[in-house]
Amino acid sequence: METEENLRSTRIVFGVHCLKIRHKGMYVSYEPDPDPAVYNELFDSGSYWCAQTQTSFGPDGQPVRPDICQGGRTCCAL
């Protein structure tokens, strides 16, 4: 059996994740690899920040991460 499960999609998806979430890969001149796994290996350091607060906490004081920067959070901008 060969299975792989990505429990934490680190690729930011428009319409799903807050438009204010940022990570390194968004700001370097590199063509994102269409394979999320390769892309994540290169640039997913797990470091996320909010473009509005410029910290790793959103306007509501809670952490910035793809798993929680989604619709339903009061400060989330879709």
Place this chain on the structure above:
Amino acid sequence: MPNFDQQPPAGGGAPTPQGRGGAPGGAPPAGGRGAAPAGGAAPQGRGAAPPAPPSALALKYPWPAKPVLLGTRVKRIDGPDKVTGRAKYTHDINRPGMLYGRIIRSPLPHARIVSIDLSAALKAPGVKAAYNVKEPGAQVMYQGDTVAAVAADTEERTKDAARLVKVEYEALPHFANEEQAMDPDAPVVFMGGNTRPGTAQDVGDIEAGFKQSAHIIEATYYTHVITHVCLESHSIVAEWEGDKLTAWCSTQGVFPSQQGLAMGLGIPAANVRVITQYMGGGFGSKLQAGAEAVIGAKLSQMAKLPVKLTLDRKEEHLDTGNRPSAGAKVKAGVTADGTLTSYQADSWGTGGAGQGVGNLPIPYIYTFPNRKRTHKDVYINSGTQRPMRAPGHPQACFLTEVLMDELADRVKMDPVEFRIKNAPVQVPSAMYRTYLPEGAKLFGWDKRHATGDPTPGPIKTGFGVSVHTWGGGGSGTQAHCDIMADGTVVMKCGTQDIGTGTRTIVALVTAETLGLPITAVRAEIGDTNYPRSGGSGGSTTAPSAMPAIRLTAAKALEALFVKVAPTLGVSADTLVATNGRIHVKDDPTKGVTWKDACKTLGADTISVDHMWEAGLSSVNSSGAQFTEVAVDIETGIVKVKRILAIQDCGLVVDRLTCESQIYGGVISSMNFALYEDRILDRVTGQMVNPNMEMYLLAGMSDIPKIDIILKDMPERGVVGVGEPPTVSLSAAIANAVRNATGAAIRSLPLHPHKILAAIEQQKAGGTL
């Protein structure tokens, strides 16, 4: 001693390549994209997407086969400005009427703000602005978290005013380390929980692999948290003119900072100009504007005067990022003939408050056909991580490469031979099967003794080796070239020089393309008024900017040829530019000097915009590093005696700046292994060494001779080299210490007390 002259054939003799391309949590791309001539061949290795084919313009203007400047040792064009003090870093910028800003920060690792009283500060002499960054009721999540800010007319008055800000806190539960946060009885401190499962992986048949194994090692490996320690601290000088902001920032990205300031302040990005002429170290921590820049700009907006806000060393340690920790409880198997079988790991790591370690590419590089992994991000109450030179790779390299030496010992194989046997398929971006034997010969690896220096006396010596990889690559950067009637050439690009020599290579590639000396070109960078470029991170600066510079200069030259051709009575497409002249390609006597050619412009200026196109750069690189150490087994002090770094980076643009990057990377990795350590008090959660006295860094006398072997691969185009050489030396040092002492070394940093403890543990029976 193996005979390294007998190498396995390229692409052959390797075990089965790992699963599908780029499995999360698996090894980094072995070969990956662009592993062949730039933009050309099909992808190799882990199934990554093929690179875009070379553009027509890139095919028309490939990198020259016989360059004049490319690949030579060109000194930095701004070197004299830097050593004479003419170069203006952000801290050197002074504006009329300028104030000084300061941030009031939380002394507690987790608390609720009960009240903030600015009244006394606002009445203090010289104070022009103060405000609450957080409001009462909000929480501070780590020591150093921002609370309020103040600006006054002198630095001293600003510090005095900051001390007058009264903040009342209600202390809340906190975690100072991963163990506290992972305690099942711990209170929930972070939204979503104190930990979060990461990527799981199950490839092949892990148990079948273990059954095939003649030897199995079960052990725990760990790397610690370090901070970026930029010599130039994070800083901003902000000045408003109406609703428009000019910000001199110490940043790795003028355009990312422009957006960050605009969104942080709620103003149009077009109203923000960011300037970074010189920058003194960022290492990933300056890819965002940062709260400090927004706060400085807001203070300036409130006071209606320019504000300089420069963080001090303590603030740098507490709140400008760090490299996350990484640990892994590993079970790994190997057959009697030294073939890797199964790798099982439960890993974890913390990037501070609400941030994890992210993707951790273990097992690193080597081929385990069967792999099973779980991962857990752990959140503690410390400053949050920011990207730091090859995120995830130094940790993953250590966790894997130390294990590799232990496995090699189990099967009684030389560590170099063992690595070659288990290295991925050889491709141009993954040349381990070449670099390892080549390095071994150059280093004198045949003089390595078996694990444990048998010589008498307290000083034991040992050899260590490790390999690394990184991606990099380019796209997107734009440039603008002016050729003026007096012969002046200006190349403008909104990239920035973060200390790596970008300004120099912008001028170099322009000069090479135009057939001019480098002194004939003015390179203007570090300003959002110039054409757009990305942040300088991920080893993408040179591969993004150099193709843009090359093609923009080539297009400008084409335009000049059109002007000059009629005066020579030839067709423009017969002309070339070399050695300060424009002449007919097949008849160098038929031509004019550059200055005379430019006179044909009359009142015009050639003004050309262009951008990066595929075909002049590639992604991915590989390298190997060797080291020899001496360990005093009575004191536990490790002295690195020498280092050999083999590194490929495609086309070498400037050999001098390229080597400088490798020196810097190697020293950084040495610091990671032997010196740097962010220490949090396990009870108070406060950093006990937020300075540069007790937070150790290598001094000049600690740094040994470093030999660099640059592997030229001009056919691949430009490949970034900022990150790869910073990955593997720490693991090589750990392996060398183990080779010297015979003691298992499974965690960093290698401070003396840990070396002594490892030696004592080994004497007591060891853990092997």
